[in-house]
Amino acid sequence: MQHSVMEEGTAYEPPTYDETFPVLPESASSSSGRLNIFSINNNLQLGRITITQMFRVPGEERKFDHSDKFGERESIRTCKTIMKETNTIIEIATSKDQSLTFLITGKQNQVLEAKRRILTTFQTQASKQISIPKDHHRWILGKQGQRLKDLEKTTATKINVPSVQDQSDTITITGTKEGIEKAEHEIRVISDEQI
Incomplete structure (x- = not known):
């Protein structure tokens, strides 16, 4: 460990930022002290x-x-x-x-x-039937069935929602045990939001 001895009566001056963090060789050309900021395209698509x-x-x-x-x-x-x-x-x-x-x-x-x-x-694969009020089915389906498709993809399940003409409130989920649990949870959350 290095100790510095200060003479009596002299004030200690901490090192400056530039002394503590010297400019790296590859960034020497931009030593103007400004931070380069990169913009990110807002149209970036996860897909x-x-x-x-x-x-x-x-x-x-x-x-x-x-x-x-x-x-x-x-x-x-x-x-x-x-x-x-x-x-x-x-x-x-x-x-x-x-x-x-x-x-x-x-x-x-x-x-x-x-x-x-x-x-x-x-x-x-297993199968589970859950009862969800018929008037909540449209929220589970989403616009043009997209919410249901997304839910099937993220949970790796197949979800059968009764057609509009069918008066049943039973939704059937087929998949792995873990996938069924996730899908059921998501469906119940969507249904609970409608109450």
């Missing part, structure tokens, strides 16, 4: 950004393709097909407990679609 998403299919919820080993038969072909059709890159790892871990890279919408298709193919 154009590449993302990577990782998720796991537990061994106890895994579907097998006529064999107990992953990577054989139609599993590899299925992943290659999903990669090609969704324009994503899919990496897969299997664990001793037979769980599968997937890493998907691509554009956001493509990654969500690939995840939905992988979960449909490799994870056991």
Whole structure:
């Protein structure tokens, strides 16, 4: 540790900003002391950004393709097909407990679609029916059904809302256990906002 000795009667002057933080060589040309500010285009669309998403299919919820080993038969072909059709890159790892871990890279919408298709193919699907007041169904559907489509994508589920003519208030959600829970929660939140 370095100690500085001050002579008696002299005032201590702390180092200046420029002394403490000297200009880096590559920025020496812009040593005017001004901060360069970059503007971001407000029209940036998330669909154009590449993302990577990782998720796991537990061994106890895994579907097998006529064999107990992953990577054989139609599993590899299925992943290659999903990669090609969704324009994503899919990496897969299997664990001793037979769980599968997937890493998907691509554009956001493509990654969500690939995840939905992988979960449909490799994870056991369940179905749950929930009762939501008929007059709330239009809020769940959204304009031209877009809210429902978005909800299906983000939860990797299939949600069946009865048609306008059907007087049933029962909505059926099909997907993985986790996906069904997320979808049900979101649907109930939308419904509760209408009360």
